[in-house]
Amino acid sequence: MADSWDDMTLREFQAALASSSPTPGGGTAAAIALGQSAALACMVCDLTLGNEKWQSGWPIADKVSNIAIPLFSRSLELASEDSAAFDEVMAAFKMAKDDDEQIDLRRVEIRRATLEAARTPLETARLAFKLLSALPELAAHGNANAVSDVGVASLFASTACKGALMNVEINLSSLPEDMGADERAECEQLKVDVSEVSRASIHAVQERL
Numbered sequence: 001m002a003d004s005w006d007d008m009t010l011r012e013f014q015a016a017l018a019s020s021s022p023t024p025g026g027g028t029a030a031a032i033a034l035g036q037s038a039a040l041a042c043m044v045c046d047l048t049l050g051n052e053k054w055q056s057g058w059p060i061a062d063k064v065s066n067i068a069i070p071l072f073s074r075s076l077e078l079a080s081e082d083s084a085a086f087d088e089v090m091a092a093f094k095m096a097k098d099d100d101e102q103i104d105l106r107r108v109e110i111r112r113a114t115l116e117a118a119r120t121p122l123e124t125a126r127l128a129f130k131l132l133s134a135l136p137e138l139a140a141h142g143n144a145n146a147v148s149d150v151g152v153a154s155l156f157a158s159t160a161c162k163g164a165l166m167n168v169e170i171n172l173s174s175l176p177e178d179m180g181a182d183e184r185a186e187c188e189q190l191k192v193d194v195s196e197v198s199r200a201s202i203h204a205v206q207e208r209l
Helices: 010-018 026-048 052-093 100-141 144-172 181-208
Strands: none
Touching (some): 010 026, 026 100, 026 144, 052 100, 052 144, 100 144, 100 181
16 A cells, blocks of 8 residues: 555556555545545635625635645545555454464454544544535535535535445444444434535535526
8 A cells, every 4th residue: 555645646546446455445535535525615715715796705715714724634644544544454354363362362453453444434524524514604605606616515525424434334333332332323423414414515506506
């Protein structure tokens, strides 16, 4: 795996994603989608701020900018962290299992690594939802000439959140019920919330198209 996926060109990343290698996978792609959403949201904010015609949208544009700008770097970090976390799971499965002690140690390490592999996409989902939650208001009050870009940003943020949550779920599903209880509860709540906010954002966009 590359030390950081942002060291690659877009074409190189797509080739890596298309390969049979287990990393990068869906969790990494979800983190990249988060970064794309943040970039589009910032563009709309830049087209709103300072433009007297859209002065009513300045407060929300400023708010969205403050959320989105840190995501340029964090989304790329999460993309690499997601791949690294899954690589740790695969490494744990390759541990020796020649006796009971080794078997027990291997089981503990697999579970530890798997829980960590669930926590990384959960952070992606949290951040995607935070950004998405601010986009309905940006769609309603930002520069109307770029409202379709808010729509695409909303779709990317929704995809990032929902895709990341799928990766959380598949990792948690292999763990005992007494592991990851907090992560399971947060995941279930985010699944409900993201669907509701995603609909609201797209509705706000459609209202101004």
